[in-house]
């Protein structure tokens with residue numbers, strides 16, 4: 060198979076030019092046709108417009124949309140596949156269930172549109188995956204916000220889409236409901252081979268769910284790349300603010316006494332508090348830059364458990380106005396870790412590029 064064909068099958072490409080009276084979007088994206096891609100950015104920067112354009116719901120002045128080798132739209136060849144003929148599921152902020160139908164009938168509404176030979180996920184699989192099997196006889200009015208949204212996702216999945224679009228699906232939920240809901244999205248991600256484009260401005264959702272990130276800024280694309288590279292890039296400090304940090308995909312090695320879990324990240328051992336999952340399970344850790352201190356020598360008698368040898372590869376003093384600097388470190392497993400320290404410490408320890416230091420991680424957040 061020619062390279063370009065096999066590449067197009069594994070990618071989603073969107074070249075979009077949209078003009079409104081007071082806003083324009085110019086996006087040229089090549090995204091992996093697997094995992095979760097998060098569209099992130101301030102309100103009004105064009106995330107939803109981009110998602111809607113991929114769905115065929117926005118008029119393109121110029122552009123092209125192709126998903127895993129299928130051309131959905133091309134202005135040059137005047138090709139346009141209408142939304143209802145695109146193999147996609149769309150989950151909005153509001154679940155939009157039919158109030159007069161039971162959960163089961165709402166779900167079947169999605170499934171019935173698809174010929175039996177085109178269904179690649181079963182009713183039982185979807186209801187089990189989303190934890191809604193016990194709700195099938197209820198009506199939407201008898202469900203919590205989170206349950207309704209799980210049914211909405213189930214309805215979208217039962218159309219056996221090739222692409223799932225989710226526009227801030229958790230924004231209508233309160234914080235505890237969001238916490239309950241996130242594991243279902245993580246499960247979906249782990250267990251289904253389905254690419255998801257996910258719009259949010261929540262840092263928490265970004266850090267927990269994203270494999271790939273697209274950063275939007277005023278109608279254009281600021282950056283597009285792996286979650287690890289984007290989240291630990293000091294260039295985006297202003298966008299992430301206090302939430303800037305690094306994410307690591309790890310594997311549970313063992314649970315130890317005193318409620319400690321040992322994780323492996325490409326040869327690096329990370330200790331986390333609590334028993335989080337069985338041996339072999341994968342876990343994403345997030346380490347905020349503000350939780351990473353630096354030392355010139357190995358602090359042998361410190362209470363900090365996670366101490367990593369690291370090399371300083373960059374120092375950004377763009378935060379100097381608030382008396383802080385962002386230090387980019389390379390760990391022994393070649394991954395990057397950010398550390399936010401005071402300018403006082405930077406100058407007193409005489410930290411410079413190329414210097415070997417010890418990174419002391421005070422807290423590891425797990426998802």
Ligand SMILES: Nc1ncnc2c1ncn2[C@@H]1O[C@H](COP(=O)(O)OP(=O)(O)OP(=O)(O)O)[C@@H](O)[C@H]1O
Nearest residue numbers: 079080081082101102103104105106107108109260
């Ligand atoms: N149909 C339309 N006609 C004119 N302007 C529009 C239309 N749809 C969206 N816009 C404008 O386009 C801009 C981008 O909107 P969009 O909803 O894509 O932003 P967003 O990044 O998703 O924001 P949020 O995070 O608040 O949902 C906004 O200024 C919006 O007012």
